[in-house]
């Protein structure tokens with residue numbers, strides 16, 4: 001039964017919370033309690049199962065990279081986006097500047113900071129923050145999503161590495177707009193407040209090929225969704241994506257605020273909140289929870305049982 005499987009996965013994930021650490025390089029994030037763990041599952045046949053801290057709002061952080069990529073693919077098209085950014089796992093940490101300087105002019109993929117800042121640079125002349133916020137509310141089916149001003153200020157105050165990435169992209173001619181306003185838009189998108197429920201909705205829409213399963217409305221094209229899910233599987237969990245593709249096998253994207261957004265093809269969306277992180281920046285309880293759930297319910301993308 002789904003209820004039992006989600007509950008035991010949540011209980012299992014909780015055991016690992018104290019092995020991780022809440023992010024503190026953005027000072028405001030360090031205020032989160034490491035013992036929070038919440039999971040929400042929305043199935044395609046209309047069921048919702050939740051455990052733990054699903055009402056807590058937290059900032060979306062890197063999961064916003066999925067939203068900006070979705071907007072860019074819909075608005076500018078596949079060829080334009082991928083003439084700027086590659087589709088390869090980097091194997092480096094999400095905020096690394098190394099390969100961007102030494103190995104390639106184009107960022108490795110849109111799920112790392114360099115790639116996301118590049119994509120936002122493409123979008124900035126076309127859309128405002130308000131448009132992106134409205135889009136985030138629509139594809140997460142959550143009108144309560146707001147800009148968390150405290151996290152935004154904290155991130156802007158400490159965000160020099162991201163500005164450095166922006167300037168490097170500009171020096172290479174990849175980014176053409178103003179660096180500071182591009183990176184500022186990136187900070188704003190990272191500071192949107194979501195819940196495990198809103199992430200589960202986004203996962204559900206992706207699992208359903210881009211169609212809102214409640215209203216039947218198509219929100220994203222099939223090609224956009226296929227591209228995003230593939231990049232989530234190969235690059236969505238930072239430099240642990242390969243290991244988690246093998247162990248869990250569910251396309252997922254994590255953020256250092258503690259969120260994980262996952263989608264099980266044609267089956268369910270999963271949203272997780274657990275701000276205690278593993279050494280790569282993934283929710284530690286969330287990763288164990290997902291691994292347990294995947295095993296119990298045979299959710300691995302290549303499961304043949």
Ligand code: GLN
Nearest residue numbers: 061062094113190255256
């Ligand atoms: N805002 C964060 C940063 O740029 C997002 C990173 C993340 O969630 N991995 O550092």
